Structure formats: C-alpha cells, structure tokens
Amino acid sequence: MNKATPITRRTVLRGAGAAIALPMLDIMAPRARAAGSASETAARMVCIYTPHGVRNSTWYPGQAGPGYTMSPTLEALTPIRDDVSVLTGLCHPRMASNVGHAAAGRWLTGINAGDRILVDFASPNQSLSVDQLAANSIGTKTRWPSLQLSTEAGAGVPARSRTLSFNARGLPLPSMNRPRAVFNRLFVPETAGDREAELARYKRQQSLLDNVMRESKALERRLGTADRERLGEYLESIREVEKQLDRNQKWLDQPKPEIDTSDLQFEFKTRSGFLEVMYDLMFFALQTDSTRIITFMSGVEVDMYKWGELGVNQPYHGLQHHSGNEGKKAGLSKVDKREADLLGGFLARLAATDQGEGRMLDHTMVLYGSGMNNGVGLEDGKGSHSTRKLPTLLAGGRKLGIRQGQHLKYGNDSTPLCNLHLTMLQAMGIECDQFVDGTGPLDGLT
Numbered sequence: 001m002n003k004a005t006p007i008t009r010r011t012v013l014r015g016a017g018a019a020i021a022l023p024m025l026d027i028m029a030p031r032a033r034a035a036g037s038a039s040e041t042a043a044r045m046v047c048i049y050t051p052h053g054v055r056n057s058t059w060y061p062g063q064a065g066p067g068y069t070m071s072p073t074l075e076a077l078t079p080i081r082d083d084v085s086v087l088t089g090l091c092h093p094r095m096a097s098n099v100g101h102a103a104a105g106r107w108l109t110g111i112n113a114g115d116r117i118l119v120d121f122a123s124p125n126q127s128l129s130v131d132q133l134a135a136n137s138i139g140t141k142t143r144w145p146s147l148q149l150s151t152e153a154g155a156g157v158p159a160r161s162r163t164l165s166f167n168a169r170g171l172p173l174p175s176m177n178r179p180r181a182v183f184n185r186l187f188v189p190e191t192a193g194d195r196e197a198e199l200a201r202y203k204r205q206q207s208l209l210d211n212v213m214r215e216s217k218a219l220e221r222r223l224g225t226a227d228r229e230r231l232g233e234y235l236e237s238i239r240e241v242e243k244q245l246d247r248n249q250k251w252l253d254q255p256k257p258e259i260d261t262s263d264l265q266f267e268f269k270t271r272s273g274f275l276e277v278m279y280d281l282m283f284f285a286l287q288t289d290s291t292r293i294i295t296f297m298s299g300v301e302v303d304m305y306k307w308g309e310l311g312v313n314q315p316y317h318g319l320q321h322h323s324g325n326e327g328k329k330a331g332l333s334k335v336d337k338r339e340a341d342l343l344g345g346f347l348a349r350l351a352a353t354d355q356g357e358g359r360m361l362d363h364t365m366v367l368y369g370s371g372m373n374n375g376v377g378l379e380d381g382k383g384s385h386s387t388r389k390l391p392t393l394l395a396g397g398r399k400l401g402i403r404q405g406q407h408l409k410y411g412n413d414s415t416p417l418c419n420l421h422l423t424m425l426q427a428m429g430i431e432c433d434q435f436v437d438g439t440g441p442l443d444g445l446t
Contacts, residue, residue, distance in 0.1 A: 041356030043428045044292040044364040051299045052320040053374035054391045055332040061407045068407035073336045076344035082405040087392040089410035090417040095387050101301040103371025105161035110418040110436035129166045130421040135293045137430045146293035150175035152300050164295040179277045180266050186290050257288035270309040279346040310334045322383040347395050358399045365397035365424050388413045400427040401446050408444045
C-alpha cells in the first residue's frame, strides 16, 4: 500500500458553496499532530522589548557563526550561550528607515505606515501582533490567554505605545505595570463574594449581547451590501466577546495556583528592582501554566527614567540621543548591560527548572530586542532612531526545533524580522506559511 501524502489542518471539504474544516486525522502533517496532542511540555513564547535600541559597539558580538564570544554587554548570557542566538541585520524592510518613536507598536506586527495614514493604533493591514496570533491558537488552554506587562500601564498613543500586543483589528491590549496587581491577578484566590459578583456581571453582559444580536438581525434586512458587510464585521467582534465571556466563566471555579512568595519583593526603589520582580512574576506565570504568552516592555519610548543605581543620572531618552558624547555612550552601555544581566537571570532560571522531557527553557522561546537601532549600522553613530539592523536575540526553544548557540548575520537590510516571527509561530505548532512580509522560516535558525 502506498504511503499517503500528509495533509495539513487547514485542509477543508468543499461542496454546495460550503467549506468544512476537517478534524485532526492521522494523515495530517506531523507538526499539526504534535500540536494537537496532549503534552505536559507546552510551548511558550515571551517577547521582551527594550526602547530606542542599544549601544551598538558594546552590544553586538564581534564574530559570527557558532564560535562567537558574547559581547561585553551580553556577558551575563555566557553560561547559557548554547541556548541563545544573536540575530544581526533583521528589520521591517517595507518601513521607513526612521519612524520616530513609533517603533514599539510595530515590533511584533510588522505594519507598514505607508499603507495608509495612521489615525489610531489600528495596523494598516489589520495585523495581529505575533503574540496574539499565538494566543488565539493556544490561549484557551490557560487561565489567561496572554499577559501584557510594561513599565507604564495602559495602551499609550500610537507614537508612544505602552504595549506590544494588538488584536485582529489592530487595537492595543493594555499593559499592567504594578507588580502587586499582576500577582493578585495570577495567584490571589477570589472569595465567594467575588465569584458571585463576577457571575452576575457575566449574566448582565450576556443579556446585553443577546439583545444586540436580536436587534442586528432585524436591522440587517434593511441594509445595503456595504452596510451589511460593516455590520457583519461588528457582529463578529460581538461573537469574540461572547467567546471570551464563556471562557472566563469556565475558569471562574478553577482554583488559582499556589506559589512560594517568600522571595518576592514588592517594595523597590530602583528600576532594577522593578524589572527584577517583573521577571519573577513572569517566571511564576509560566511555571504554573497560568499563561503561555507574555509580552513585556522593559521601558517605553521617550523613557525619561534615570538609572541612579548605576550612577547614570541623565534621563534614559537623553542617553539615546548621545550625539557621540562619550559620557552618554558609557551610561548607555551601563544600562544595556544591567538589562542584559536581568534577562540572563530570567533565562538561567528557566534553564534550571525541569519541565517534562527537558527544561522550561527548552520549551520556551524568549525574544529580546528593539524596534530601533541606536545608530545607522553596526557602529555607534550619533544616536538616531534607525529601523535597520535591529538588535535582536532569541533564547530557548531547543525542544521546539530552534537551533541555538550562534550569531547569525543577515545583510543588505532586507531580511524581514517577520521571518523570525513566523519561525516562532511554526515552532509553537501553529500552521501558517506567512506572517505579514515574513514568507518563510529565518535561515539558520531551524
């Protein structure tokens, strides 16, 4: 008997104008079968953003290939060097070479401001951010589909985004910035009164949605084609809310995980202390499987914070516009190194924690980088906001098929960062062949 050619989960049956998606079958591609099978080694994605780029001369490694040495800034990653790849030369090729302070909102979406004038956050191609595309696929498996964290709460404005995450309509998902509130959301049990109030809220909202749906059906018969299409988009958003309500209600009676909080420090006086406790909370959120998707802004663009604990008493944004001043560049190196040190501690903790067949880091991809280059190439320059040769590294994911322990260089400012996003989606077991201008896995990483 001839061996059957595998098919994908996207295969459908078509007939009489209808298309019906198939259930999971043995003939389907191995990646899809693996994604659909029960496993205690869940795939996870963490995306961490640092604003305005880095000081190039001390951040980028000097050598390429598998035998590279960590740069002075990334020195703390040396013990887990085999779990980290530095990726030099990635960008969003369709974007302008300088987008001012609007890079954060584009980092995970790959949107192109030239497609249409941005009047709000909405991405011109209605693109989800890559984390939300993943959350839409696997988010139902955890209490929280995703977690958005930042140094500043909320969504911000298009050129001053406080979040990295955007839904299918290009609208921002607000971030949390208070560690105690994050902890309470993840781990503090609701009281009986809390649950009753929440159930009552679900019923009120469900009743409202039912009424909206009834009214819309009557209205639809009176509309022209274009208006019916617009109404259809609106009703689809209503259905999304309904699904979320159903999902939240399912988790309401599920107890939250318990963790040892003896080492958690919610009182801090420095930026370093704040970032450290946020990394602690991110680790616990992943370890308890409270979520599998996290985005974290370790700073927002036009960040005016001063790193006094490092002896750097100038606003961070001012350091970025150093104009070649040696003192400012030295201060920028100190900040970059402290951020890399804290990242290294988070990664080392994931590497030291067993999970199924391997370590948590083997099943967790951690993307770290910026939507800007502080120079115009790989030299320090004068502190511009270039969108080319973005500082980028990817850690973990070796059990997900990611090849690590290398410094990969991509030339000509033409390799899409979205190829990396696509690589991560496919490593998560998500069937997709394209993400915005990413049309294939990133060369050398799988």
